[in-house]
Amino acid sequence: MGTKITPYVSTDQEDKKTQVERMFDGIAHRYDFLNHFFSLGIDVLWRKSCIRVLRKEQPSTLLDVATGTADFAIEAVRMGLDAHVTGVDISAGMLEVGRDKVAQRGWDERIELIQGDSVSLPFDEGHFDAFTVAFGVRNFENLQGGLKDMLRVLKPGGLGMILEFSKPRRFPIRQVFGLYFKHIMPTIGRWVSKDPAAYTYLPESVQAFPEGQDFLNHLTEAGYTDVHARPLTGGIATVYTGRKPQDRS
Numbered sequence: 599m600g601t602k603i604t605p606y607v608s609t610d611q612e613d614k615k616t617q618v619e620r621m622f623d624g625i626a627h628r629y630d631f632l633n634h635f636f637s638l639g640i641d642v643l644w645r646k647s648c649i650r651v652l653r654k655e656q657p658s659t660l661l662d663v664a665t666g667t668a669d670f671a672i673e674a675v676r677m678g679l680d681a682h683v684t685g686v687d688i689s690a691g692m693l694e695v696g697r698d699k700v701a702q703r704g705w706d707e708r709i710e711l712i713q714g715d716s717v718s719l720p721f722d723e724g725h726f727d728a729f730t731v732a733f734g735v736r737n738f739e740n741l742q743g744g745l746k747d748m749l750r751v752l753k754p755g756g757l758g759m760i761l762e763f764s765k766p767r768r769f770p771i772r773q774v775f776g777l778y779f780k781h782i783m784p785t786i787g788r789w790v791s792k793d794p795a796a797y798t799y800l801p802e803s804v805q806a807f808p809e810g811q812d813f814l815n816h817l818t819e820a821g822y823t824d825v826h827a828r829p830l831t832g833g834i835a836t837v838y839t840g841r842k843p844q845d846r847s
Contacts, residue, residue: 626691646677668700685712725751726752730761
């Protein structure tokens, strides 16, 4: 995967997971505003597109990994997904904001948010019908370990869906996106979040992340079948899907 990108200057005492947790704890109170502002609201449309696919699967249990402030989980319930949603995130600060949002909607019985790590999910094997990750896999310290453990907690035949930023290739989207993502976004992010590293790390992590066929290869190596990639909005984001193999017994 190349050089490991971390939010802050790497030290022997603090690994990427710890740094990511600290970063999101620090920006949790402004995260929703910045997230929607920077994407011009398109991130909402991307989530809706994913949820429409999920509704065809009719899962009764859904795991949302790197749930953050629970945007995906909340949108899934709002759009009528008839499932109990469990959100997992390493950041207590993000989860606190998410729990407030869930409580305000009265959906505490539909959405449960817990602190946890993608490489050691606190669930039995084959527990969920489907899982989602929206803009979170590039933050995994151990990408392959996370992909394998998410597969472990899926039921046979269950769907895994990963929504992540990617690098557009076509003119002029590539040039406009590059300018906005690498220069404008980090500057505004520093002003608003007061964390000079958080929104510099974002474009760096996207640049370093394996995308397209490279990421499909990671899914296949982790044990997923029927893997697909679908670019969104000119390639600014991509939704990846894969399934847990059916039992052959």
